[in-house]
Amino acid sequence: MKSQTASLIKDITPRVQQWRRHIHEHAELSFHEQKTADYVASELQQWGALTLSRPTPNSVLAELKGARPGPCIALRADMDALPIHELNQEPFTSRNAGVMHACGHDAHTAMLMGAAWVLCQLQQQIAGTVKFIFQHAEEVPPGGAQELVSLGVLDGVSMIFGLHVMPAFPTGTVGFTEGVFSAASDNFDLILQGKGSHAALPHTSCDPVVLGAGVVQELQQIISRRLDPNEGAVLSIASFLADGGYNVIPDVAHLRGTLRTLSENTRTEIPKMMEQMLGGMTAAVGASYKLEWTKGYTLGFNHPDACRFAAKNVVDTLGADALKIMPHPMFGCEDFSAYQQVIPGCFLFIGSGNEEKGTCWSLHNPHFRLDEDVLPIGVQLHIGFIHQQLMSSSR
DSSP states (O other): OHHHHHHHHHHHHHHHHHHHHHHHHTOOBTTOOHHHHHHHHHHHGGGSSOEEEOSSTTOEEEEEEOSEEEEEEEEEEEOOBBSOOOOOOOTTOOSSTTOBOOSSHHHHHHHHHHHHHHHHHTGGGOEEEEEEEEESOSSSTTOHHHHHHHTTTTTTOOEEEEEEEEEEEETTOEEEOSEEEEOEEEEEEEEEEOBOEETTOGGGSBOHHHHHHHHHHHHHHIIIIISOTTTOEEEEEEEEEOOOBTTEEOSEEEEEEEEEESSHHHHHHHHHHHHHHHHHHHHHHTOEEEEEEEEOOOOEEEOHHHHHHHHHHHHHHHOGGGEEEOSSOBSSOOTTHHHHTTSOEEEEEEEEEOTTTTOOOOTTOTTOOOOTTHHHHHHHHHHHHHHHHHSOTTO
């Protein structure tokens, strides 16, 4: 079985690389991935064994029924790119100006396509069903995962797995965290309404710029002085706009930011603390405020049962030294969490960092490059999840 699978992976790897490069070259933004989805569907339908559907115009669901009845396992890949201008010079550099696969979603899609092809060749050995979810819009809330869940892609599924390349880990290693692995994320817009004036007469104004500067500093006191350090949270102001002039104090300042939390309690309590603080600060100077929230993704939670399968898969596939248990959750967010709200699942990070190849640039960086040696590893890991649960000799 292992030798047959290894031979099939070797056979499909050049095509996996071809798929990845095509998708990279034709990068599309979140909620606009229809051509990418069309490309994926056109490749998958050539193999005959898969039942294809399009839950949305920019997503693809493929189902493979085994020769014998059994449970249903889902594997997920995301397909969207980022609004980043690529600075690499590759034969397959993005043709779409200002749009780049700087997070590895092109690789995720190609690896899952490769796994689907291999499993089609092994269909007679499968006891159960495999769902391959090619998802749109991971990068932009409310996210494609939540939409697909609402459309029923998880109906009948008992467990789900996802992979993400990680340049911070060396190629050939895989890391994950049991339990909470990624933060909940919510974005906010804060409008500070003051009173403008001539800059030479500041005493006649209620300056929203000075007020806003104080707000930026005081918000950090919530994290450092009001929150239990064991809770963990990040509160960042990423934009501060006040449309004044050299000699004009404006009426309004507009601040934007993000809140990342590792518990639902903290996610609820910090906005209340912000309201208390803003109410006092604005009242003290005769200003007012408006705070609006855009809910993002919920906590990513790796289920213990799914983690047990994941750990065994990594060790069986790559050896014990390849498995890296991550010591703490990340404050990045991942909309894979929407699936984990419904069924057990595990999300793993595949090392793709190689200094000699120049693939250690961080995710979401315009210089991000992929060590393509990770492609067959991802294919093999996807197949390993199915082998453990739908193809083991004990069934």
